[in-house]
Every structure is written in C-alpha cells, then in structure tokens.
Amino acid sequence: MIWRKGALPCLLAWLLLCSGNAAAVVFVSDQVNTSPTPDNFSICFDNSCQSIRQLTLTKQQWQEIRNLFHPAPSSAAGERTIIGKAVARLEQIIGPLTGTSNDRGRNERTGNPLDRSMDCIDESTNTTTYLYMLQKQGLLKWHRLKDPVTRGFFLFGWPHTTAVIEQQEGNRLWAVDAWFHDNGLPPEIVPLEQWRDGWSPADS
Numbered sequence: 388m389i390w391r392k393g394a395l396p397c398l399l400a401w402l403l404l405c406s407g408n409a410a411a412v413v414f415v416s417d418q419v420n421t422s423p424t425p426d427n428f429s430i431c432f433d434n435s436c437q438s439i440r441q442l443t444l445t446k447q448q449w450q451e452i453r454n455l456f457h458p459a460p461s462s463a464a465g466e467r468t469i470i471g472k473a474v475a476r477l478e479q480i481i482g483p484l485t486g487t488s489n490d491r492g493r494n495e496r497t498g499n500p501l502d503r504s505m506d507c508i509d510e511s512t513n514t515t516t517y518l519y520m521l522q523k524q525g526l527l528k529w530h531r532l533k534d535p536v537t538r539g540f541f542l543f544g545w546p547h548t549t550a551v552i553e554q555q556e557g558n559r560l561w562a563v564d565a566w567f568h569d570n571g572l573p574p575e576i577v578p579l580e581q582w583r584d585g586w587s588p589a590d591s
Contacts, residue, residue, distance in 0.1 A: 423516045425449040431509040456526045463529035471573035479571040490570040507548045510566040511535045514550035
C-alpha cells in the first residue's frame with residue numbers, strides 16, 4: 388500500500404480491517420456482496436474499493452474454474468497450486484469487464500488513464516470473494532477461507548493486506564497475495580507467519 392493521492396480511503400479501509408475479525412468485504416463498503424456466488428459477486432478497484440462492479444460469470448466461465456479442481460488434488464500443496472491458477476484465471480476473465488486487465492503489481496501505473504488499478508485492499512477483497520465462491524461451491528477440500536490479515540501498522544512499515552486460507556490438517560495459515568503481480572498472474576501463497584514478517588517475492 389503506497390501513500391499517495393487517494394490514500395485516505397485506503398487508510399480508512401485499513402483501519403476497519405484491523406478493527407475486528409470479520410472479513411474485508413463486510414467493512415470496506417456496503418456495496419460489496421458478502422455472500423458472493425458465480426451468478427452475483429462484487430469486484431473492487433480504483434484503490435480501496437472506490438469503484439465496485441457487480442458481475443456475473445457465465446456457466447461456461449465458472450465451469451472452466453471448476454475444471455481446474457478435477458481431478459481433485461491429492462494434497463494441500465496441490466490444492467494451493469490450483470487455487471493460484473483459479474485466482475489468476477478469474478482475474479483474466481474479469482479484467483476486461485472492469486478495465487483492470489492492465490493492472491500492475493505493487494501499485495505501479497501503466498501511464499494510460501483508461502487503465503483501472505487495484506491496491507492491496509482491492510486485491511485482498513477480490514481474492515477473498517473468489518475463495519468464498521470456491522469454498523461455497525465445495526471445491527476446497529484441504530483448506531478453508533479465513534479473514535484477511537494486515538501487516539505493517541506504520542511503526543513497522545506501510546500497512547499491507549492479504550487474503551488468507553487455513554490448511555485443515557494442522558491449521559496452518561497461508562497468505563494468498565495477488566497484489567505483488569500484474570493482473571492475471573497467480574498470487575503468491577506463502578505461510579502467513581512468513582508473510583507477516585515482511586516477506587515479498589524478491590525474498591524467495
């Protein structure tokens with residue numbers, strides 16, 4: 388999350404995220420669908436959900452996502468790999484519908500005013516929405532969705548938020564962070580304790 392013009396809504400959203408254990412979609416805006424389905428879900432963009440689009444996937448599009456989970460993965464690690472592919476494919480499908488196809492990682496700008504961007508609040512909210520739909524449709528066998536988590540708190544770096552899943556065996560938490568990369572690329576999925584310590588892909 389980079390401090391710049393338009394950062395006040397991002398800060399307010401971040402403070403709300405840190406105020407409790409409820410999911411980000413509850414706090415960021417009352418326009419966000421908190422019970423998303425492939426037929427009716429919300430997508431945030433323009434930094435901290437300043438813009439929200441209500442969308443519907445076609446049956447063919449959702450079936451494409453379902454197909455990624457068949458055959459079912461035989462391990463938690465395998466399921467995390469497929470989750471990454473599913474989030475990436477959903478971003479590819481949704482990008483043309485929201486103008487976010489050219490969204491760049493780490494809040495970088497394309498220079499084209501027509502390109503819509505996503506900060507970490509947008510990315511974590513959208514990824515949580517995708518994970519909610521995957522879980523609700525019974526596609527997650529090895530993990531369950533948890534509330535987004537924020538690190539930083541100013542004293543230890545700029546606040547940054549990620550979606551989170553919990554591995555059912557052992558209850559280990561994993562960050563699912565799509566903010567680091569351009570639209571349509573798989574998110575980073577790393578142990579949450581490592582992510583909390585300030586991890587980024589350059590550390591790998």
